[in-house]
Amino acid sequence: MSRVDFLDFRLYQIQLFLVVCECKSFTTASQMLNTTQSAVSKSITSMETTLGFPLFERKKNRLELTEASRILYAEWKHAIRNIQSSIDKAYSAYYKRQSSLIIGEPDSMRTDKDYLPAIKDFQVMHPELNISFVEKPIGELISNLLTDELDVAITVDYEIPSLKNLDVNWKIIAESPKLTIIMHINNPLAAKDKLEIIDLKNEEFIVMSPLGHQNYIDLLVRLCNAQGFEPKINSSAPNARSMMSTLIRSQSGIVLGNRFLYDGNSPELKHFELDNTESSLIIVWKNQTERPIVNDFIKAVVENEQYKDVN
Structure with a gap:
């Protein structure tokens, strides 16, 4: 006995089989499906040939399900409902997304x-x-x-x-338009009118954590390396907001930033634009x-x- 694959059947055939099971009549099923009685009968016969066993006992005025077809009806009805439900959900999700x-x-x-x-x-x-x-x-x-x-x-x-x-x-x-160096107003460098990167050689930087912010740290390193020194990193914060909060509360260290940073306009901070930079x-x-x-x-x-x- 050869194994029959689910892919041997079209979904329409399965749906037709389910309707016949519920109607127990080729004629009634054909009317519900808007097709001919002969088309329904041929489809069921084709399925029986593929499966190798009968699906219905053909009696005078009605069809009776065999034990095998009852199993298929129970399983396939559930499967078809799941397929239709998944299509409906996907349709809804798509148009909601659109x-x-x-x-x-x-x-x-x-x-x-x-x-x-x-x-x-x-x-x-x-x-x-x-x-x-x-x-x-x-x-x-x-x-x-x-x-x-x-x-x-x-x-x-x-x-x-x-x-x-x-x-x-x-x-x-x-x-x-430019990167800025941000520091607390109590930092001695805050008294200056202008700063350049080289002026920060001995300063300690507060940075964002390398986890998720490595590109930010790489930018800082590139700027400092171009002036011949490695930046001294004092501490790291999980994000930019925490970095600025650390700067304000500790009143020490410096931050490489831009005008997009939260708390950047705090009166406790002073900003120095860096020439030849952009953000x-x-x-x-x-x-x-x-x-x-x-x-x-x-x-x-x-x-x-x-x-x-x-x-």
Whole structure:
């Protein structure tokens, strides 16, 4: 006896079999399925031939299920319902997704003022669109984008080196425009009018943790190495907000930052812009996005010049 594979049957055949089981009549089943009685009969006969055993006992005015067909009916009815349910759920999820836009933002930087006006304008043009914002650690934004948990990610340009080997694209949407050195007003260097990187040779830096922020640390190292020294790293914080909080509360150390940092405007801090540096906010998206609304959103944010160079 050869084994029969489920793939030997079409789903329509299985659905037809289930209807016949419930009607116990080829004629009634054909009427329900809007087909001919002979087509129903031929389909059942074909299934019986493939299976190698009868599915019904054909009596004068009705069909009776065999023991084998009762087993198939119970199992297949459940399977077909699950298949239909999964299709319905997938359909619902797809169209719900089509009417939404999920934007990932750094959880410790105040970046939204640079692009929120553009988003509000875009929402006016697309009132059916549900736009939501999700704050994530910088190190998680791109990975979440790649797994389709986000439609676009907003992050800082020191993340660009890690994007080059990924199937993503990016554009600048706002500029800092320069990197800054931030310190407590009680730091002796705060009395100066201007600072350069070389002036920080003996200072201790507070940085974000290498876990998820390695690109930030690499940027700091590159800047210092270009002036012939290694940065002295005093402590690390889990994110930019904690880094700034540490600086304010300890009143010691210095931070490499930009205007996007939370608490950067604290009266307890002093900022020094670093010449010949730049810092930008970028929007990142997957190259092969199949959602036109995502491309429309990116175009609206990137091409609207009035939202760039916000100070």
